[in-house]
Amino acid sequence: MNTKQKIALVTGASSGIGEATAQQLALAGYRVYGTSRRGGQVAQRAFQMLALDVTQDASVDAAVRQLIQLEGRIDLLVNNAGFGVAAAAAEESSMAQAQAIFDTNFFGMVRMTRAVVPHMRRQKSGRIINIGSVLGFLPMPYMALYSATKHAVAGYSESLDHELRTQGIRVSVVEPAYINTPFDANQVPPDAPLDVYREIRAGVEKRVKEVLVGADGPGVVADTVLQAAAATQPKLRYAPGLARRMRLLRRFAPASVLDAGVRKDLRLAA
Numbered sequence: 001m002n003t004k005q006k007i008a009l010v011t012g013a014s015s016g017i018g019e020a021t022a023q024q025l026a027l028a029g030y031r032v033y034g035t036s037r038r039g040g041q042v043a044q045r046a047f048q049m050l051a052l053d054v055t056q057d058a059s060v061d062a063a064v065r066q067l068i069q070l071e072g073r074i075d076l077l078v079n080n081a082g083f084g085v086a087a088a089a090a091e092e093s094s095m096a097q098a099q100a101i102f103d104t105n106f107f108g109m110v111r112m113t114r115a116v117v118p119h120m121r122r123q124k125s126g127r128i129i130n131i132g133s134v135l136g137f138l139p140m141p142y143m144a145l146y147s148a149t150k151h152a153v154a155g156y157s158e159s160l161d162h163e164l165r166t167q168g169i170r171v172s173v174v175e176p177a178y179i180n181t182p183f184d185a186n187q188v189p190p191d192a193p194l195d196v197y198r199e200i201r202a203g204v205e206k207r208v209k210e211v212l213v214g215a216d217g218p219g220v221v222a223d224t225v226l227q228a229a230a231a232t233q234p235k236l237r238y239a240p241g242l243a244r245r246m247r248l249l250r251r252f253a254p255a256s257v258l259d260a261g262v263r264k265d266l267r268l269a270a
Contacts, residue, residue: 005031007071008229009064011054011112012036012081013047016181017131020218021078021225022047028226030076033067054081054108064115073123076229077116079109080131082149087204088190089197090144097191098145105149106156113160117169124168127229130157131221134177134243138250138258141266142197142204150175154237161236172228172236177243178208178215200268207266216241 008025012018013034022034023046032047039051052063067074082105085093093101109130120126135143136150154173161171193201224240239247249258263270 006075008076010078017218018080020222024222084146084187086187087142092190106152126169132173132175180215
């Protein structure tokens with residue numbers, strides 16, 4: 001058992017925010033284990049990879065059990081694994097697709113939390129950081145399902161933090177805005193597209209791609225995760241980069257002004 005370094009487990013660490021976060025934590029002195037469905041170690045990474053599919057109970061339990069056997073403890077869990085549906089009207093995703101995105105983005109986080117928390121309770125310490133999204137407090141049209149999963153992540157995180165404080169465990173949610181990563185390039189298309197939305201969908205996709213060109217890279221999220229992990233008194237919510245301004249707008253701007261601003265930014269008719 002390693003007694004000198006804190007042990008971190010980061011899901012969805014093969015690319016994007018997860019990879020940047022795992023790398024940043026490793027550079028900060030954590031002993032980091034990243035996960036992906038395929039696992040495997042890749043050169044130039046400062047952390048090890050475990051095979052883990054967050055949609056499968058047995059896979060989650062096996063990976064956590066393996067890590068406990070290797071290290072004896074888990075000090076930090078970063079729930080990052082997730083995927084999105086490319087710009088699509090809510091009715092353009094089948095029930096199967098809707099359930100799939102919740103199974104990864106929300107229930108995957110729940111599975112990981114259920115597997116890790118008993119070990120953190122026994123050691124009477126731990127941090128859980130869930131990667132949410134600005135869409136978890138400011139929903140975006142044509143991203144209804146993804147927005148819904150991130151609202152669920154935020155609500156779950158807040159409830160969980162209240163529950164676990166007495167056990168020496170704190171929970172935070174990091175809610176970035178647009179981040180330029182392979183995640184955005186690899187979103188799945190809607191599986192029940194309707195012609196009535198075709199032109200609007202194409203316009204929203206074009207606008208999102210334009211914004212992503214100048215968006216922050218995943219390092220801004222990784223820095224915020226490290227900040228939350230190291231904080232003596234961690235905040236419940238962190239909004240890195242552009243998301244800070246969006247949170248202020250959500251809090252203080254009149255609803256009608258914010259509504260008009262969202263539609264104008266996405267080039268949607270009033």
